[in-house]
Every structure is written in C-alpha cells, then in structure tokens.
Amino acid sequence: MSDTIQQPPTPQSPPVIGVTGGIGSGKSAVAEAFAARGIPGIDADAVAREVVMPGEPALAAIVERFGPGVLAADGSLDRRALRTRVFADPAERRWLEHQTHPRIRQRLQAHLTRLRDGDAPYCLLISPLLIESGQREMVSRVLVIDVPESLQIERTLARDSVPREQVEAILAAQSSRQARLAAADDVIDNSGDREMLLDQVARLDERYRQWAASPQRHGHS
Secondary structure (H helix, E strand, O other): OOOOOOOOOOOOOOOEEEEEOOOOOOHHHHHHHHHHOOOOEEEHHHHHHHOOOOOOHHHHHHHHHHOHHHEOOOOOEOHHHHHHHHOOOHHHHHHHHHHHHHHHHHHHHHHHHHHHOOOOOOEEEEOOOOOOOOHHHHOOEEEEEEOOHHHHHHHHHHHHOOOHHHHHHHHHHOOOHHHHHHHOOEEEEOOOOHHHHHHHHHHHHHHHHHHHHOHHHHHOO
C-alpha cells in the first residue's frame, strides 16, 4: 500500500470511507479510534436494528414469515432467535435480506447526507455487508479490517457467548476473507494489540485528510 492515494473512484465531497470486515474483526474498535480523531461514522448494524423496530413494516413482515417466536416479551425483535432461523436456511436468509437491505440502504443514505453536511474532512460507513449488499456504491474507498478466521471465531465466542456452529454459519454467510481483501483499497491488520491498531488508524487518517483536501480528488470524474 503506497503512502499516496491515487485516483479516487467517486468524487464525493466530503468523501465516505467504507469500513468492513467479518464478524469479530474489530470494526467497532476501528470506528472508535477514528471518532477519537474527529471522524464521524454511521454504523450499518445500528441502522439495521432501526428498520426492524416495533411499528416498522419490516418487523411485521418478519413476524408474518416466522411467527411470534422471533419476538421478545416486549414486542421487539429477538435478534438471536431470528439469527438461528435464517442462518440455518440460506433461502430464508435471502428472503430476510430482500426485506431489509433496501430499507437499510435508504436510511444509510439519509444518515450519510447529514454527516457530510458537517465540517469533518471525510466520514465513515461501517458495515459488515458493505461488499455483499451493494453498499460499495455508496463509498469512495473500502477499508478492510483483516484478521485470521480463527481469531474471528475466538473473539466472537468470547464476546457473544453463542455456539461455535452459529459463529461458523455467520462466517460462511459473509464474504470470504479473500473476497474482502480483493475489494480493499486499504487494509488494517487487527490481529495485534490496541497500540498496533491505533498506529494504523493514525497513519490512515493522515492520508485520508490529505486526499480529501487534494485538488486532484475534487477534479476527478
């Protein structure tokens, strides 16, 4: 990876950096590190939770499809129960994505518009499904958070207390490590300690700021 960013594909102003990585890769830690340096971001997972809140059309469709067993006692979506259902059946997962992805994309666009109206030099879209869902078209560059699959499993088991089989099913449903790296413009290796992570974020932040301010970027079409 060179120190100079060349020919950005999308003339967004300010630009949006798409941050992606598999489960347990550390996307939230990376977003927090950028936020500490004044760079805002929108979390696609948070937006995904918004579109299935009580009263939302997507939740009504999910309950009609899977029954009340996917609801918690307070009427909200039991995400763990739904996850168990859809990751056991690829056809059901595709149905769910068809229901939710367009709604998520629409809200992400609205959130990003508000972020880009601020004074930050660039902003982040943090999404585990950036490549799979077509959200790649919404960003200028793709930053992949990369860790070995064994470490993804280890971290997720420690964090979520879910069966290993479920973690492996989620991994299988996401893009492979190789596919993500092939789509990457930039890569953060998050297999080390926090200091290593923060150092990489600092260097990328400096490069992104220079790129966002460059006359060449604004003149590109």
